[in-house]
Amino acid sequence: MFGIDRRLLQNFDWMLLLLVVAIVGMGIINLASATHVDGELTGEVRRQLISLGIGGVAMLLVLAIDYRHYERFATPALLVCVALLAATLVFAPVTRGSQSWLFGGRLQPSELAKLGLVIALARYFHRNPPSEIRRLRDLMRPGLIVAVPVGLIVMQRDMGVALLTLLISSTYLAFTRIPWRSWVGVAFVGVATLITLWMFVLQPYQQRRILDVIDPGRDPLSSGYQAIQSRIAIGSGGLLGTGYRAGTQTQLRFLPTQHTDFAFSVLAEEWGFVGSCAVLSLYLMLMLWGLRIARNSKDGFGAMLAVGLVGTIFWPLVLNIGMVLGLAPVIGVPLPLFSYGGSALVTSLVGLGLLMNVSMRRYVF
Numbered sequence: 009m010f011g012i013d014r015r016l017l018q019n020f021d022w023m024l025l026l027l028v029v030a031i032v033g034m035g036i037i038n039l040a041s042a043t044h045v046d047g048e049l050t051g052e053v054r055r056q057l058i059s060l061g062i063g064g065v066a067m068l069l070v071l072a073i074d075y076r077h078y079e080r081f082a083t084p085a086l087l088v089c090v091a092l093l094a095a096t097l098v099f100a101p102v103t104r105g106s107q108s109w110l111f112g113g114r115l116q117p118s119e120l121a122k123l124g125l126v127i128a129l130a131r132y133f134h135r136n137p138p139s140e141i142r143r144l145r146d147l148m149r150p151g152l153i154v155a156v157p158v159g160l161i162v163m164q165r166d167m168g169v170a171l172l173t174l175l176i177s178s179t180y181l182a183f184t185r186i187p188w189r190s191w192v193g194v195a196f197v198g199v200a201t202l203i204t205l206w207m208f209v210l211q212p213y214q215q216r217r218i219l220d221v222i223d224p225g226r227d228p229l230s231s232g233y234q235a236i237q238s239r240i241a242i243g244s245g246g247l248l249g250t251g252y253r254a255g256t257q258t259q260l261r262f263l264p265t266q267h268t269d270f271a272f273s274v275l276a277e278e279w280g281f282v283g284s285c286a287v288l289s290l291y292l293m294l295m296l297w298g299l300r301i302a303r304n305s306k307d308g309f310g311a312m313l314a315v316g317l318v319g320t321i322f323w324p325l326v327l328n329i330g331m332v333l334g335l336a337p338v339i340g341v342p343l344p345l346f347s348y349g350g351s352a353l354v355t356s357l358v359g360l361g362l363l364m365n366v367s368m369r370r371y372v373f
Contacts, residue, residue, distance in 0.1 A: 157173065221336065241274070242273055269338070302366075
């Protein structure tokens with residue numbers, strides 16, 4: 009199970025590591041500006057560096073085990089994640105309207121659940137290739153795999169993470185051969201579900217955030233405040249930005265969560281359109297490289313695992329950028345590898361460690 013021999017070192021994916029280091033490094037620099045206090049290394053930066061160290065060690069541990077062994081533990085791993093999600097409903101305090109954190113805010117089980125879900129789905133679609141799925145009924149079993157953790161996250165009242173987890177799971181649908189006509193019925197069910205959620209599940213503040221996307225100026229001093237300030241910050245950056253630690257929106261703290269959910273706004277203000285495109289290009293390269301790893305994988309589990317792991321980067325990126333631009337409601341989804349957040353950073357590094365695992369063992373069978 010364990011072991012890194014010479015062949016693995018020869019096939020080590022330095023490109024993937026370089027892309028990860030570049031994005032994380034820029035995120036740390038961005039965090040230092042977003043939380044800047046003269047002459048001090050802020051607590052947020054210290055904690056992020058500690059999380060980076062923990063994530064780096066976890067990545068190495070994940071690399072040491074042949075990824076094919078993870079297939080055998082897919083079901084137990086998912087059950088552990090489900091148990092942790094259920095534990096939050098009993099032991100977690102209500103923080104910002106949701107019950108999402110354990111151990112005094114040190115662990116967010118929904119982050120682990122995304123990885124557990126990807127491994128479980130990769131195992132299922134390895135044994136039931138998506139290219140052979142032509143009927144909606146064939147998605148019943150993977151749908152049940154997804155429904156349990158997503159349902160528990162909904163019960164935590166963390167609708168943003170529930171939506172994100174559902175989108176990550178939907179990554180595999182792009183590889184099925186179900187006719188588009190079959191999705192019409194699903195669309196009707198989806199609309200009915202959304203109406204039900206709006207009427208009976210969503211809290212008033214969540215409804216206001218959705219309405220703010222349609223009419224950004226309806227409540228500029230409350231529910232729409234962060235989205236408006238974010239767009240001001242992005243617009244003030246212009247082409248080349250205001251300069252490092254020189255953005256007024258950032259340094260005057262107009263955005264309360266500028267180091268977490270709105271980290272991209274800080275980047276856009278200080279480094280402008282050019283700097284923003286540079287970081288987004290790194291993400292694009294990372295995801296394309298991940299799909300290349302999936303294509304070159306020598307077995308179905310590795311390919312499906314790589315596809316799911318790319319989804320764990322793609323969907324948070326899309327939702328976060330949409331959120332800071334005012335094109336999506338503010339739902340508390342951080343920018344992967346970039347925003348402040350220990351659990352998210354460690355989980356992302358573990359996921360990318362799995363992706364690197366698939367890459368470096370493509371010739372070792």
